[in-house]
Amino acid sequence: MSRKIAIIGGGNLGSAIAFGLIDQSFIQAESLFVTRRQIAKLGTLGERGVNVLSDNLFAAQQAEWIIIAVKPHLATKVLEEIKSAITPDKTVISVVTGVSLEQMRKAIGEGPALFRAMPNTAIAIRESMTCIAAADAPESTQKEVVELFNQVGQAIIINEELMNSATVLGACGIAYALRFIRAASQGGIEIGFPAEVAQLIASQTVKGAASLLIENKKHPEFEIDKVTTPQGCTIAGLNEMEHQGFSSALIKGIMTSYLKIDKIPTE
Ligand SMILES: NC(=O)C1=CN([C@@H]2O[C@H](COP(=O)(O)OP(=O)(O)OC[C@H]3O[C@@H](n4cnc5c(N)ncnc54)[C@H](OP(=O)(O)O)[C@@H]3O)[C@@H](O)[C@H]2O)C=CC1
Numbered sequence: 001m002s003r004k005i006a007i008i009g010g011g012n013l014g015s016a017i018a019f020g021l022i023d024q025s026f027i028q029a030e031s032l033f034v035t036r037r038q039i040a041k042l043g044t045l046g047e048r049g050v051n052v053l054s055d056n057l058f059a060a061q062q063a064e065w066i067i068i069a070v071k072p073h074l075a076t077k078v079l080e081e082i083k084s085a086i087t088p089d090k091t092v093i094s095v096v097t098g099v100s101l102e103q104m105r106k107a108i109g110e111g112p113a114l115f116r117a118m119p120n121t122a123i124a125i126r127e128s129m130t131c132i133a134a135a136d137a138p139e140s141t142q143k144e145v146v147e148l149f150n151q152v153g154q155a156i157i158i159n160e161e162l163m164n165s166a167t168v169l170g171a172c173g174i175a176y177a178l179r180f181i182r183a184a185s186q187g188g189i190e191i192g193f194p195a196e197v198a199q200l201i202a203s204q205t206v207k208g209a210a211s212l213l214i215e216n217k218k219h220p221e222f223e224i225d226k227v228t229t230p231q232g233c234t235i236a237g238l239n240e241m242e243h244q245g246f247s248s249a250l251i252k253g254i255m256t257s258y259l260k261i262d263k264i265p266t267e
């Protein structure tokens with residue numbers, strides 16, 4: 001990509017995006033500007049040739065595309081800080097939870113194309129699921145933004161009303177899936193494996209299950225039916241998990257996360 005990109009807020013997600021983009025060679029390291037106040041913590045990106053700095057305005061002045069990746073309560077402040085650098089030809093993409101396109105427009109003013117994107121931390125290894133919502137952006141710019149996030153996983157356009165749902169299912173979802181793997185590993189240790197072997201088996205098995213659905217595009221129960229031998233051990237274990245509230249716990253957790261989003265301070 002010939003454009004320059006600035007990532008304002010190089011924390012967990014901002015850095016993950018940076019690593020994903022340079023590892024995929026989507027952008028040259030020297031065309032990427034990543035900011036945070038404690039720049040020493042961006043050392044690894046700096047060693048890879050990325051411009052690491054604490055001057056948000058300078059970073060935004062250099063780039064055509066500006067990705068905002070600070071915590072929700074800092075988003076408006078940061079947008080106002082870099083406002084003078086956001087000329088109408090630029091594209092601003094916020095990955096901030098709970099900050100609407102309308103709030104962004106209010107902080108920046110009319111002109112630039114605005115997007116909200118909700119990737120997850122697997123973006124660092126180019127395996128993100130990213131949901132994107134656009135405001136007043138030409139079709140061609142929307143395509144470019146989807147293309148950017150397709151470089152580092154799978155990206156789709158959604159209506160902004162679904163952005164909180166996308167946050168929970170896609171971004172928080174990484175943590176839910178990892179907690180499943182941790183629990184499976186702990187069970188694996190109890191039935192005989194050393195911890196690292198249990199984790200490998202649990203992780204690769206989850207990867208395989210996800211890949212079956214993504215490649216075959218069938219309902220999970222279709223694949224489960226292939227595993228559950230009548231009177232076998234799989235159905236016995238699955239039924240016990242459901243008696244203990246497995247699916248119900250997950251759905252209730254998803255709803256709790258969803259209801260929490262509107263309570264996250266964005267000012
Ligand atoms: N983590 C995740 O899985 C996901 C997070 N999100 C959203 O992404 C955003 C970032 O989350 P996350 O990466 O986890 O949070 P982090 O706290 O890890 O990252 C935010 C970064 O912003 C930096 N920062 C704070 N103030 C400024 C400033 N004035 N100028 C520039 N940088 C600043 C902080 O570094 P320093 O203190 O050194 O300045 C910090 O590293 C949040 O809005 C979150 O809701 C969305 C999807 C997934």
Ligand SMILES: O=C(O)[C@@H]1CCC=N1
Pocket residue numbers: 097167171172
């Ligand atoms: O937990 C949070 O609030 C953010 C949003 C999605 C992932 N992390």
